[in-house]
Amino acid sequence: MPDPQRTRDRVLDAAENLFFQEGISITGVDRVAAGAGVSIVTLYKHFGSKDNLLREVLDRRLTEWTEHWDAAVTAADSPQSRLLSIFDAIDTFRASAGATQWCCFLATASERPAPKPDSEDPVFELIHQDTELVTRRLRQFTVEAGCPDPDAGASMFLLLYNGVLSSLLRGAPVNPVSQARTTAQQLIAAW
Secondary structure: OOOHHHHHHHHHHHHHHHHHHHOOOOOOHHHHHHHHOOOHHHHHHHHOOHHHHHHHHHHHHHHHHHHHHHHHHHHOOOHHHHHHHHHHHHHHHHHHHOOOOOOHHHHHHHHOOOOOOOOOOHHHHHHHHHHHHHHHHHHHHHHHOOOOOHHHHHHHHHHHHHHHHHHHHHOOOOOHHHHHHHHHHHHHHHO
């Protein structure tokens, strides 16, 4: 008898690969089911809809990203290195996550219309959670690192982070993580 959790994981893996290599909107659930080696009925039994499937993929990615960043923060030995840990986390996360062109959250936000005010969208809620995590931590770490204007410092780091993610999609510069880290070190030194 098939293991339901392994089936779910296969579907999530196939969806993640297809959604973020080929695009969410053009990837039908039939392609995801075929990629996972399951029937469409099985896919719907586990997830109910394409939106629920996408939400589950993003939820898993957010958990994995947070684990990588938590590990990088734990390994950091100073307030400045905790601030720089976002770049370490990008490296370790990308090494373990497999082939995706860039950030799954930015890709999703770029493909879906923003929800109307006062409406609920569980997919956009996960995008919001990712944004909240990054901005909250960067602000906290800029305070700890002694930035004279923590809001401005956190915004600069957020721009560097977003620049890395966009550069991964564009393919240039060649090593955006290293270059962003060097720029971030220069910002910290200027404080």
